[in-house]
Amino acid sequence: MKTALYTIFRCTNYGAVLQAYALARTLRGVCGPDGLDVVNHRMDPRDTHLLGKLSNPNTPWFQRWRNRRKAARRYIHPELFEVRRRRTIQFIDGQIRPTDRLYRDPAELRGLPRYATVVVGSDQVWNPGLNHDFGFNPYLCTTLPEGQDRVAYAASFGVAEMPLAEEDRCRKALARFRAITVREESGADLCERLLGDRPAVALDPTLLLDADAWRVALPPAGSPSGGYIAAYWVRPVSPADVSALSRVSRSLALPVCLLSAGPLPCLDMPPEIAPYIEAAPLDFVRTISGASCVVTDSFHGLQFSAVFGRPFIALGNLADPRSNASRLVDFCTRYGIEGGVCDIDEFRRGGVPRPVALPSSAAGALAADRARSMGLLKGLLP
Numbered sequence: 192m193k194t195a196l197y198t199i200f201r202c203t204n205y206g207a208v209l210q211a212y213a214l215a216r217t218l219r220g221v222c223g224p225d226g227l228d229v230v231n232h233r234m235d236p237r238d239t240h241l242l243g244k245l246s247n248p249n250t251p252w253f254q255r256w257r258n259r260r261k262a263a264r265r266y267i268h269p270e271l272f273e274v275r276r277r278r279t280i281q282f283i284d285g286q287i288r289p290t291d292r293l294y295r296d297p298a299e300l301r302g303l304p305r306y307a308t309v310v311v312g313s314d315q316v317w318n319p320g321l322n323h324d325f326g327f328n329p330y331l332c333t334t335l336p337e338g339q340d341r342v343a344y345a346a347s348f349g350v351a352e353m354p355l356a357e358e359d360r361c362r363k364a365l366a367r368f369r370a371i372t373v374r375e376e377s378g379a380d381l382c383e384r385l386l387g388d389r390p391a392v393a394l395d396p397t398l399l400l401d402a403d404a405w406r407v408a409l410p411p412a413g414s415p416s417g418g419y420i421a422a423y424w425v426r427p428v429s430p431a432d433v434s435a436l437s438r439v440s441r442s443l444a445l446p447v448c449l450l451s452a453g454p455l456p457c458l459d460m461p462p463e464i465a466p467y468i469e470a471a472p473l474d475f476v477r478t479i480s481g482a483s484c485v486v487t488d489s490f491h492g493l494q495f496s497a498v499f500g501r502p503f504i505a506l507g508n509l510a511d512p513r514s515n516a517s518r519l520v521d522f523c524t525r526y527g528i529e530g531g532v533c534d535i536d537e538f539r540r541g542g543v544p545r546p547v548a549l550p551s552s553a554a555g556a557l558a559a560d561r562a563r564s565m566g567l568l569k570g571l572l573p
Contacts, residue, residue, distance in 0.1 A: 192307035194222050194572060197230045197330065199314045200287055202240040203272075203279050204425070204452045205475040206397075206491025208287075210314050212472070214344065214396035215287050218310065221569055228306070231289035233296070235324030241283075243276050245269065266454040271468040278471035297329035301336055307573050308340040313374055313396050318349030319357045331364035341367065342571040345374040345393040345564070348381055351517040361385060372567050375521040394564040397494045401561065402480070405498060409477045421482035421501075422464075423475070423492040424451045430458055431539035436486065437461050439504070442543045445483055450475060452489070484546040488535055490518045497526075497557065502546035506535040526553040 196218060200211035211229070218227045234240045237249055244250065244258040262269035283289065294300055303309075309332065315321055316330035327333070332341050353361065362385045365371065372393040373379050383389040420443060422436055428451055440447050440463040447464040449455070455466050470478060479485055479495040485503040487493060496503040505523070507516030509532065516532060523531025526549060533544045549557070 192305065193226055193228055194218060195228045195230055195303070195306040195309045197232070197309055197311050197332070199234065199316060199330075200229070200283060200289070201232070201234050201238070203243075203276055205423070205450070205472055206425075206452075206489060206494075207314050208279060208283065208472045209476065209491065210396045212282075212287050213400050214310075214313060217396060217399050217565075217568065221572065229287055229289040230294065230300075230303070230309075231292060232294040232300070232329070236296070238295075241276070241280060243273065245273060262454070265457060267457055267460075267466055268468050269454060272454045274469040275471060278469070282472050297325050297327075297334045300329075300332075300334045303336055303339070305336065306339065308342055308369075308571070309335060310571065311341060311343045311346060311368075312372075313345035313347065315347045315349035316343075317346050317361070317378075319354055319361075321349065327360075331361065332367070333364050340369055340573065342369055343371045343373070344568050344571060345372055345395055346378065347374040347518065348378045349518065351377040351380075353381055353385075358385060370571050372571070375518055376525075377517045377521060391567055393567045394560050395491070395494050397491060398498060398557070399561060399564060399568075400498075401558075402499050405476055406480065409473050409480070418445050418483045419481075420445050420447045421478050421485045421487075422447050422449045423479070423485070423487040423489050424449070425489040425492075427451075427453065428455055428458065429539075433458055433460060433464065435538050435541075435543075436464055438541070438543050439486060440464065443484065443546075447486075448478055448482070450478065486546075490522075493519055493522060497522075497549055497553075500549060500554075502548040503531075504538075504544050504546050505532045506538055507532050508536065509534045526550070526556060528553070 196215055198211050199207045215229050239247060245255060245262060311330055311332060335341060365386060371382060371390040373382060373390050374395055376392055379389050379392055420440060436447050449464050449466045450470055455468060476495060479501060480499040482501055485492060485496040485501050488506040493503060493505045505519045507519045509516050519532045528547055531547055
């Protein structure tokens with residue numbers, strides 16, 4: 192019987208797509224090239240995550256026309272973001288290779304073929320603030336066929352605290368998993384409180400592949416040349432972010448190559464900041480790999496900085512336990528990176544933090560964690 196992977200990937204967010212690619216690639220190395228099915232499913236009822244608002248066939252033509260007019264006013268080069276969206280779809284189809292059948296609603300998963308096991312994760316599959324477009328979190332797998340074996344690899348809650356209203360539903364769903372591993376210590380804390388048992392912490396799938404494995408997958412050309420700062424924003428880029436990046440550029444005497452999870456809003460970009468709007472997922476990896484340093488508010492921006500040994504400035508809202516900062520802090524604490532995460536509000540107000548790097552001792556620790564996490568992943572499979 193085959194193994195199935197049920198994870199986040201139908202979107203243009205680089206981190207989500209690349210973690211799915213890395214986990215699918217790793218599982219196929221264990222199960223065989225034909226031993227894995229990646230469950231192809233909608234992430235919301237309208238499927239806007241990947242199909243977009245400008246050309247989504249599920250959207251009436253007059254709304255698409257209106258959306259194009261709005262995009263022309265609100266975003267920098269929306270036509271280039273459409274190029275990126277199409278290239279992302281090609282990457283998903285060619286590299287992640289989801290099932291031919293598209294499950295349009297989580298209720299349809301009750302008709303999922305029987306698998307030896309369903310692997311859920313990684314990424315923020317259990318974030319209480321995400322993935323609720325259907326009225327509940329589908330990655331809790333409450334709609335899988337009765338008796339279907341299910342496990343979780345490096346699943347993330349994305350937050351350090353679970354809303355009380357969500358705890359009971361989450362507890363009942365997680366109790367049906369045969370085995371769970373999580374991505375952060377904060378996630379282990381939550382599982383221990385909900386289930387009374389502390390799961391193992393495993394690496395994000397992007398770290399299961401080392402720098403050489405990623406480089407082999409990269410396209411041959413197209414990344415910026417010379418010294419530059421790679422900036423990657425998951426949050427919508429604001430004028431304060433642009434000003435802060437300009438200060439970092441002047442401080443380090445390097446230009447900025449700016450990437451974002453979504454379309455870049457129409458902002459006045461100084462000459463030292465160059466938006467890279469059409470970058471496909473592996474273009475993003477190549478840009479990080481060749482950077483002199485990385486500035487990011489993204490967990491996966493930090494992960495790829497670590498993979499390629501790039502100095503980085505990681506940014507998060509340190510005062511809010513519901514923000515992404517807990518994921519960033521957890522990683523930096525694990526590998527002894529002093530001052531690894533800076534407060535993003537302080538950064539916007541005028542702070543110019545210096546890039547930090549993985550200490551030399553962290554390389555060996557990361558390699559050991561990679562081997563341990565591979566053992567955990569293999570141990571989840573029947």
